[in-house]
Amino acid sequence: MTTLFVSDLHLDPARPDVTALFLRFLREEATSAEALYLLGDLFEAWIGDDDPSETGDAVAAGLRAVAEAGVPVYFIHGNRDFLVGGDYARRAGMRLLPDPAVVSLYGEPVLLMHGDLLCSDDVAYQAFRAQTRDPHWRAQFLSQPLAARQAFAAQAREASMARQKQMIEGDRANFETVTDVTPATVEATLARYGVATLVHGHTHRPAVHPLQADGRQCRRIVLGDWYEQGSVLRVDADGIALRAL
DSSP states (O other), rough: OOOOEEEOOOBBBBBBHHHHHHHHHHHHHHGGEEEEEEEEBBBBBOOOTTSSEEEEHHHHHHHHHHHHHHEEEEEOOSSTTTTTTTHHHHHHHHEEESSSSEEEEEEEEEEOOSSGGGOOTTTHHHHHHHHSSSSHHHHHHHSSSSSHHHHHHHHHHHHHHHHHHHHHHOOOHEEEEETTTTTTHHHHHHHHHHEEEEEEEEOOHHHHHHEETTOOOEEEEEEOOOOOOOOEEEETTTTEEEOOO
């Protein structure tokens, strides 16, 4: 049997074809897998479990069908859906994991992350991440009316796009560096957890990178995004396959 990993689907009502592709993947492949791991940014935006969303409802039903087929479904928060809470997780049959999380995969300990923590050179983003992950900030935000949260999310998205545009126009090479992982942070993270394999998303740069960390041969597996096509990592006892759908 195969263990499946996906990340950065960014599901959104504006892109129904991608949602349909994901639901088909759940029906046709995930229901017969050994486990399914969602490594963040399942949704383009998530402002609370009380937000009525046809896309969210359809995805919850699809994931619950996988769980009811006997396949455990695990979820790590991303930078777009860090407000997914226990209510939605229960609806979807998902088990929430911390970021990072170490799991045993065919006898090997493997480190799973969304990946944004590895981009430590992006100082402005890391400050924003720390603020929005604070339990007090989360409680205060979720206590606001739905309309206020929707306005905040739209404003944050516009600000993020403007910042990216400014960085690209100013120095594209530096933008590519800052928004990718910091090699020293990757190596330190692998050493801290004592693992040889790291799987993450976030950067939208699918690849398998061999590297040395703590005197050991390691590998970093990066999942792709689902903006124009699907990206799935399949792992079994014989090895790995990172493919586009």
